[in-house]
Amino acid sequence: MAKVQPAVISVGFCEHASKRSDVNMAELVNEAVEDCLNKAESVEWKDIDYIINGNMPAFEGANMPELWMTDHMAAKNKPLLRVTTGGTTGGSVFVSAYYAVASGLFDTVLAVAFEQQSCGNTTVGLASVALGELSIYPTLGYEATRLRRNMGAGAAIGVASYQAMNYMRRSKATEEDLARVVVQNRRNAAKNWWTHLKMPTITIEDVLDTPYISYPLRFGMVCPASDGACAVLFTTEEKAKQIADIPVYINGVGSYANEPAIIGVDCGGAGQTDPCEQLGAVKSAELAYSQAGISFPNKEIDYAEVYSPFPNQELQWVERVGLFEPNSAPEAYLNGVTALNGEMPVNCSGGVNSTNAIGASAMERPAESALQIMGKAGNQVPKTVHTALGHGWGGAINLISHVVMADEPQRKFK
Amino acid sequence: MTLNLDDEQDVTITKGMVRAEFNFWVGIVMDKFYDGLQEKKFIGTKCSKCGKVFLPPRNRCGDCFAKAEDFIDLPETGILKNFTVTNIKISERKSRNVKKDQIVGLVQIDGADTAMIVPVLNINPEDLKTGMKLKVVWAKNIKGHPDDIAGFEPIGGV
Numbered sequence: 001m002a003k004v005q006p007a008v009i010s011v012g013f014c015e016h017a018s019k020r021s022d023v024n025m026a027e028l029v030n031e032a033v034e035d036c037l038n039k040a041e042s043v044e045w046k047d048i049d050y051i052i053n054g055n056m057p058a059f060e061g062a063n064m065p066e067l068w069m070t071d072h073m074a075a076k077n078k079p080l081l082r083v084t085t086g087g088t089t090g091g092s093v094f095v096s097a098y099y100a101v102a103s104g105l106f107d108t109v110l111a112v113a114f115e116q117q118s119c120g121n122t123t124v125g126l127a128s129v130a131l132g133e134l135s136i137y138p139t140l141g142y143e144a145t146r147l148r149r150n151m152g153a154g155a156a157i158g159v160a161s162y163q164a165m166n167y168m169r170r171s172k173a174t175e176e177d178l179a180r181v182v183v184q185n186r187r188n189a190a191k192n193w194w195t196h197l198k199m200p201t202i203t204i205e206d207v208l209d210t211p212y213i214s215y216p217l218r219f220g221m222v223c224p225a226s227d228g229a230c231a232v233l234f235t236t237e238e239k240a241k242q243i244a245d246i247p248v249y250i251n252g253v254g255s256y257a258n259e260p261a262i263i264g265v266d267c268g269g270a271g272q273t274d275p276c277e278q279l280g281a282v283k284s285a286e287l288a289y290s291q292a293g294i295s296f297p298n299k300e301i302d303y304a305e306v307y308s309p310f311p312n313q314e315l316q317w318v319e320r321v322g323l324f325e326p327n328s329a330p331e332a333y334l335n336g337v338t339a340l341n342g343e344m345p346v347n348c349s350g351g352v353n354s355t356n357a358i359g360a361s362a363m364e365r366p367a368e369s370a371l372q373i374m375g376k377a378g379n380q381v382p383k384t385v386h387t388a389l390g391h392g393w394g395g396a397i398n399l400i401s402h403v404v405m406a407d408e409p410q411r412k413f414k
Numbered sequence: 415m416t417l418n419l420d421d422e423q424d425v426t427i428t429k430g431m432v433r434a435e436f437n438f439w440v441g442i443v444m445d446k447f448y449d450g451l452q453e454k455k456f457i458g459t460k461c462s463k464c465g466k467v468f469l470p471p472r473n474r475c476g477d478c479f480a481k482a483e484d485f486i487d488l489p490e491t492g493i494l495k496n497f498t499v500t501n502i503k504i505s506e507r508k509s510r511n512v513k514k515d516q517i518v519g520l521v522q523i524d525g526a527d528t529a530m531i532v533p534v535l536n537i538n539p540e541d542l543k544t545g546m547k548l549k550v551v552w553a554k555n556i557k558g559h560p561d562d563i564a565g566f567e568p569i570g571g572v
Contacts, residue, residue, distance in 0.1 A: 024441040030474055045479040061436035071476025119438050 002102035005409045007240035007247040008370045009187050009233050010043070012036025013194040016228030016355045018119040025060065026069035027051075029114045032229035033073045036110070039376075040233055041245050043108065045074035048233075050106040054083040054093040055359030059113055060120035073112050073231075087156075087307070087394015089113060090230065090363030091255070091401025094390070097234045098250050098403070107236050113364075114229035115357035122225055122358075156309060157222060158276070161214040164312035166276040168216060171327035173315060175216055179207035182221050182353060183310035188340065189350025192378035196226040196355040218311075221353075223309035228357035230364045237409055248370040252292030252404035254284035276312075281320040281391070284402035289322070294387070297322040302405075303345050303372045303381060303388040305365035309352045317341050318346055321402065345381045348372070358394075364401040366390025373407050386395040443473045446485055452558040456488040456550075458526055469526040488523050490550045495529050496520040499539045515539050520549055521566050524542065533565035540567075 012035030014020075022030055037045060051073060053066040058325070062068065066075075067083040078239045085092040090113040097111035150284070167173060183202050210220035242245035258280025294300045304323055305387035308314035315329040321343055324332055332338055338346040340354040347353075349368040369388035392401035438509070440448070443459065447470045452455035461466050461475035461482040466483060468475075475482045483490075495521035503512050517534040535551055548566035556562050 019439075023438040024439055024444065025442050027473055049534075060438070061434065069481075071472065072474050076476035076479075116439075119436060121435050122548050257497065322432045 002410065003104040005237035006098050006101035006234050007244070007409075009244040009247055009404065010036050010040035011367045011371050011374075011376075012039060013230040013364070013367075014229045015194050016196045016226045016357055017227060018196065018224060020116065020227035021118070022149070023067055024112070025062065025116045025119065025127065026072040028116055028227060029112055029229045029231075030384070032114070032231040033112060035075070035111070036231035040243060043091050043233065043235075047108050048074055048078065048110045048407040050079045050081075050097075050100050050109045051075040052081050052083060052093050052096045052109065052111050054085075054089045054363075056086065056089060057084045057114050059122065060116055061359065066328075074110065075294055079106075084359070085394070085399055087358060088255075088362050088392045088399040088401050089359045089394065090361055091191060091307075091365070091390075091392025091394075091403070092362070092399075094232060094363045094403060095253050095393075095401055097232065098253050100320055101234050101236060102250075103202055103346055107239060109118075109234045111232045111234065111363065112229065113231075113360040113362075115359040115361075116227045117225040117357065118227050118404075123197050127146045129275075143219050145250075155355055157214050157217055160310040160313060161217050162275045163316060163362075164216050164276075164310065166274050167312050170276065171315070171330060173312070173330040175208060175218075176204055177330040177333065178216065178221055178311040179204040179218075179314070180330075181273050181308075181314050182207050183337065184333065185308075185311075185314075185347055185351045188348050188379050192349050194355075194378065195350040196228070197224050197350070198354075203281060210304050211382070217310055223353050223356040226355050226357040228355065228360055230360045230367050232363065232367050232370070244374070245382035246374045246405065246407055248373045248405050249409045250403060251410040252288035252290070252294070252402075254287035254291075254402040256280040256283040256287070256400050258398045258400065259375055267376075273295075276316050278316060278320045278400075280398060281317060281393070281402070283323075284400040285321040285389075288402045288404045289388075292406070292410060294404060295391075296337060298324065298344070301389055302383065302385040303369060303386050304350075304391070305347055305349060305351070305353050305369045306391040307362055307365055307393040308347070309356055311353060313393070314347065314351065314353070316388050317393070318344075319380040321389065321391055340379065341382055345383075348379045349377065349379055350379070362392025365392055367407065369403075373405065388414035426498055429458040429518065441484075443471050445504040447471050448558040450487075451560075451562040452556055454490075454552050454556065454562075456523055457485050458486045458488050458523075458528075460486050467525055468528050469530065470528075486525075488525050492521045492523040492526075492548050492550075492566065494519050494534065494542070494544055494546050494548055494566075495522050496544060497534060497542055499542075504533075517542065517565065519548075530563075532563055532569070535565040 014031035068198040187197035188198035207220040306317035369390040387406040459471035459482040463478040463480035519534040522529040553564045
């Protein structure tokens with residue numbers, strides 16, 4: 001149980017695009033930090049006690065970007081920590097900021113996550129993340145050239161296509177079901193100011209008209225590579241009540257590691273053969289819900305942001321985190337349950353499928369959920385959101401972050 | 415497969431190439447700096463709050479977290495704040511040793527609050543003094559590139 005109740009009081013973004021060549025990495029981050037601080041008028045940059053920064057490990061070839069951008073994120077002469085955990089980096093940054101406040105060590109904490117993918121070579125970057133076993137291979141007597149055979153097409157999509165195949169077999173979902181998720185995401189993104197792929201008129205036919213990248217995933221279903229940054233300001237319950245109209249209380253946090261399934265050495269290293277089983281997500285959600293006192297997530301959660309660069313993952317995650325019964329997500333999407341005005345709106349920001357500045361993506365999920373509770377989201381749902389979740393995935397399919405937040409502080413059980 | 419490392423015959427050596435290409439955007443602020451070099455000029459930025467001047471320019475002041483977006487022209491002269499002398503060739507790996515000692519110095523341009531690391535030219539190491547006045551030596555071919563600054567030399571010779 002948290003010693004101090006942490007709350008989110010402000011969220012900032014910069015505009016995301018495929019190439020933000022008008023700014024360098026530090027200036028990109030600065031835009032999000034400024035946006036975040038401007039939205040919390042009574043907080044001065046000097047009030048920030050601690051800064052946590054993260055992006056993907058060396059995706060842009062910059063190994064210590066947090067030192068480069070110290071001045072640009074109000075961190076000069078302040079405690080600073082860098083966190084990087086693959087695709088979950090943003091989620092881990094968010095969770096670390098939560099820990100910093102919850103421990104009682106720091107009052108006001110700024111979490112910053114970013115990626116400027118146009119600067120780097122994503123495939124090389126992913127070689128160190130999605131091919132988590134890269135360094136282990138030689139010790140098993142494998143040659144480096146063998147890696148290519150295992151990964152199929154590219155890194156992340158190689159992982160996701162295996163998940164998609166298993167999910168489709170389990171749930172009888174069709175390619176049309178996958179395309180429907182993409183359409184919902186891209187149309188939502190068109191209504192959110194900071195997103196990358198805005199496609200207000202896209203249809204299922206448009207998506208199915210694109211070529212396969214790795215069966216069953218098509219070009220039109222894959223997330224873009226974006227440049228962007230996100231900043232979130234945390235503080236204590238007492239201070240949040242004075243600063244924010246609607247403070248968003250972080251009531252439960254779970255971050256579980258799950259063994260990699262398909263990219264274990266020839267599937268032998270994992271003891272797990274179904275990549276869409278995702279026990280890490282199930283366990284993370286269970287822990288976060290138990291901390292937050294949530295017994296029926298499908299009834300008690302009003303809004304969800306899940307980490308889904310690929311549409312099959314969105315269907316898979318909403319089931320694994322307990323929002324829908326197993327294999328029922330495709331039907332829910334068909335019936336508009338997850339739409340903006342549905343009973344359980346999901347990824348109304350446009351999701352990772354529309355914008356993927358990788359290091360920032362897993363933080364943008366809880367950040368957008370917090371905005372929905374505040375009523376300040378770019379694509380605000382019409383209903384009142386009391387309780388929401390933000391989920392992150394990454395790191396060779398084996399690290400999940402799960403955050404549950406609400407407009408009321410954690411229920412205290414005695 | 416078990417590897418017996420005592421017997422070299424059993425060791426497999428794999429060689430592979432990983433292509434890692436990175437290209438960085440300097441952004442519009444540093445772009446202005448390189449535009450300045452092309453005209454043989456130093457362009458910095460000034461903090462809107464404390465007035466600190468940054469060269470090369472940056473758009474935020476770390477001390478105030480205030481905007482530093484006003485560009486200002488700076489002179490070609492500066493002060494030697496610090497230096498070192500080396501006979502190991504700088505940024506060249508083929509031949510390490512050089513006959514003549516090279517001097518690298520930390521030069522603060524007049525009016526700026528920051529310093530740049532640049533070669534110091536046309537002076538004997540024994541004549542170096544911190545605090546001495548220097549003036550920029552431009553490269554023969556100006557390209558809007560960091561190498562446009564060939565180095566700095568003492569004003570009037572020593």
